[in-house]
Amino acid sequence: MELLNVIPYPILTGFVVVFGLLVGSFSNVCIYRMPRQESVVFPASHCTACGSPVRPYDNIPVVSYLLLGGKCRSCGVKISPIYPAVESAIGLLITLAYLHFGLSVEFLVTAVVSTVLVIVTVIDLQHRIIPDKITLPGIVFGFAAGFYLEGWRDSLIGFFVGGGLFYLIAVLSRGGMGGGDIKFIAAAGALVGWQKVLLIIFIGALSGSVVGIALMALKGGTRKSMIPFGPFLALGTLVVLYFGDDLVRLYLSTMQPPP
Numbered sequence: 001m002e003l004l005n006v007i008p009y010p011i012l013t014g015f016v017v018v019f020g021l022l023v024g025s026f027s028n029v030c031i032y033r034m035p036r037q038e039s040v041v042f043p044a045s046h047c048t049a050c051g052s053p054v055r056p057y058d059n060i061p062v063v064s065y066l067l068l069g070g071k072c073r074s075c076g077v078k079i080s081p082i083y084p085a086v087e088s089a090i091g092l093l094i095t096l097a098y099l100h101f102g103l104s105v106e107f108l109v110t111a112v113v114s115t116v117l118v119i120v121t122v123i124d125l126q127h128r129i130i131p132d133k134i135t136l137p138g139i140v141f142g143f144a145a146g147f148y149l150e151g152w153r154d155s156l157i158g159f160f161v162g163g164g165l166f167y168l169i170a171v172l173s174r175g176g177m178g179g180g181d182i183k184f185i186a187a188a189g190a191l192v193g194w195q196k197v198l199l200i201i202f203i204g205a206l207s208g209s210v211v212g213i214a215l216m217a218l219k220g221g222t223r224k225s226m227i228p229f230g231p232f233l234a235l236g237t238l239v240v241l242y243f244g245d246d247l248v249r250l251y252l253s254t255m256q257p258p259p
């Protein structure tokens with residue numbers, strides 16, 4: 001990666017932005033096809049309404065959506081604004097990871113995980129599932145990155161603390177916690193270790209409660225109209241990737257008696 005440092009910073013940043021948008025574009029394919037048990041590789045992108053293939057010049061992230069006025073060129077059906085939103089979000093998050101971590105293992109890990117978090121968020125909101133196709137490779141990736149960044153002991157304990165805690169909640173609440181959430185938090189635990197996975201759960205539960213209460217107040221829903229937990233766990237994971245070590249240090253320092 002040292003070799004890449006000879007490329008001027010603004011040009012490298014430009015590359016990262018374009019790369020992030022392209023990853024976002026591919027993520028849309030994953031978001032649409034994974035819950036439908038379709039291959040993410042074949043066939044090539046096509047309009048989900050009329051089936052006509054998306055031409056390469058109509059497949060430029062965000063730009064094509066704006067040029068086409070949010071409509072399919074062949075049949076004119078409206079294209080969901082979620083597509084350019086996903087592309088922008090992932091493009092932004094990958095750029096942010098690069099600006100924060102520079103070219104490093106941390107950058108690669110944060111870029112991959114941020115992308116997966118956006119995919120998980122949208123799929124969970126649309127289908128109320130977190131597919132095994134994401135969580136099972138996620139556990140393998142979590143261990144690989146966690147062993148390297150956190151050490152094998154923290155990573156292993158994180159896996160069992162996160163997964164075990166959610167499994168326990170699932171058993172006690174009799175279905176209040178989905179299997180996808182359990183596998184997700186186990187993967188996150190393997191990635192960040194046991195201290196920071198507790199932080200993810202705390203941030204997830206806190207933000208989920210705030211949004212849940214706000215929705216109940218606005219729409220008059222009950223506790224039964226459940227909102228999925230995945231997006232809030234994703235938010236917690238993202239916060240922990242950037243601020244986890246600082247937050248854990250801050251927490252531990254408040255535990256110390258004053259000098």
Ligand SMILES: [Zn+2]
Nearest residue numbers: 047050072075
């Ligand atoms: Zn069409």
